[in-house]
Amino acid sequence: MLFGGSVKKHGLAVVGICVMLAAGTACSDTGAADSSPSGTPQTSSTPGASTTPGDSSTPKEEQAAATVSIVPAKGASSVRPDKPVTVATTGGTLQNVTLRDSKGDKVEGTFNDEKSQWTSAAQLKPGAKYTLTGTAKGGDGKDVPINSTFRTLTAGSGLKASVAPLNGETVGVAMPIQIFWNYAVKDRAAVEKRLKVTTSVPVEGTWHWLNSKQVNYRPKNYWPAGTKVTVNIDTQGVNAGGNVWGAASREIGFTIGKSVVTKVDVKKHQMYVAINGKHVRTIPITAGKDGFTTRSGVKVIMEKYRTKRMDARTVGIQPGDPEYYDIHDVQYAQRVTSSGEFMHGAPWSSGSQGSENVSHGCVGMSLKDGAWYFSQTLRGDPVIVTGTSRKMETGNGWTDWNQSWGQYKQGSALA
Secondary structure, three states, X not given: OHHHHHHHHHHHHHHHHHHHHHHHOOOOOOOOOOEOOOOOEOOOOOOOOOOOOOOOOOOOOOOOOOEEEEEOOOOOOOEOOOOOXXXXXXXXXXXXXXXXEOOOOEEOEEEOOOOOEEEEOOOOOOOOEEEEXXXXXXXXXXXXXXXXXXXXXXXXXXXXXXXXXXXXXXXXXXXXXXXXXXXXXXXXXXXXXXXXXXXXXXXXXXXXXXXXXXXXXXXXXXXXXXXXXXXXXXXXXXXXXXXXXXXXXXXXXXXXXXXXEEXXXXXXXXXXXXXOOEEEEEEEOEOEOOOOOOOEEEEEOOEEEEEEEEEHHHHOOOOOOOOOOEXXXXXXXXXXXXXXXXXXXXXXXXXXXXXXXXXXXXXXXXXXXXXXXXXXXXXXXXXXXXXXXXXXOOOOOOOHHHOOHHHHHOOOOOO
C-alpha cells in the first residue's frame, strides 16, 4: 500500500510539471500531450497546425474604411486653371468621379490602374465655379461620398482664337493654318504646346510665330492632295502670360483639294498651270509695268471674287493722277498679296498679253482664260512668280513659303 501510494504521488507530480510547461509553451512531440491556446489538444505533425477546420489562432482583421483627399481643397478660390484636380483614396477604390463647371460642362479625367486616384485634364476655365462629385468604396464595403466645390482665379483677359481655314473648308495645297489671338501671347511655348495638327496621311510640319498675336503652321512640302486635316486648339486654361488665360478650346477640320500649282514667268509673259503634277495649260499674260513691277516669290491665293471693283485709291493713287483707275467689274479676280496684286481677267490688255507688261502689278489674262483658271483654283493654291528683281515682303499676304524649311522651323517657340 505504501509502495502504491508513493507511485501515485509521483505520477501527480509529473502531471503538474507538464501542466506548468503547457502554460508557457507546448510540450515537444516526444509523446507528451500538446495543448493549443484554447486548450484543444493538437495532434498534427506540423507544429502549430489545427486539427479543427476553420480554427485560427489569430483574430480576423477588421477591413478598412475608405478615406478621401482632394486637391484643391473644398471651398478654395483663385485656383489656377492650368493645374489638374486630383482625388485620391486609401483603404478603397474610386467608383466614379465627375467634375463640372456651373454651366454643366464636364472636365475629362483619368483613373490610375488601381483606381485609387483620379486626375483631371489641366484645362479649367478661368473665373468659374466647379463641383466635384463621386464615390469611394472602402475595404469594409461602405461607400464614402465625394462632394466638393471650388473657384478658379479670374483672368485679366481671356485668350481666344480665330482660325483659317474655316471648319469644313476645302483648300489648296499651299494653305497655311493661321491662328489669330485676341490678346498678345507672352508665353508662346506654353500656348504652342496646346496646339496639335493631325492628318489622314503622314505630314511633317511646324508652327511658326509671325508675332505675339499670330502663329501659322505649314508642312515641309505642299500638303498632299486629298489630305484630311484636324487642328486642335486646346488652350482653355493655359497661362499665356501677363494675366492672360485661355478662355476656350476649339477644333476645326478641313480638306486639301486637288493640287493646282501655277508658275508665272514675267519675262516670258506666260503662265503655266499644273494639276495633280501634270501640265495642263499655258496662258498668255501681262504683268506689272515699270514703276509697278509684279513681285517675285511664292504667293498663295487668299481670296476669290467673281467680280471685284478695283479703285487705285486703295493703293495710294488718287484721281487726277495719270495712273489712276477705277474699274467696277473686274472679273475672275483672285488676290495673292495684301498690297493688292490679283490674278484676273483683263480684256482691256488683250493686245499685250503674251508680249509685254502693262498692268499696275496684277497678272492679267483673257476673260476666257480667267474663267477657266478661276474654276480650277481654291483658296490656298500656290502661285510662283519669277522674272523680276522685286521680291515678296514677309507678311504681304500668305508668305510662309518664301522661307526655307530650316528658317521656318526656327519660328517655333519649341524649336
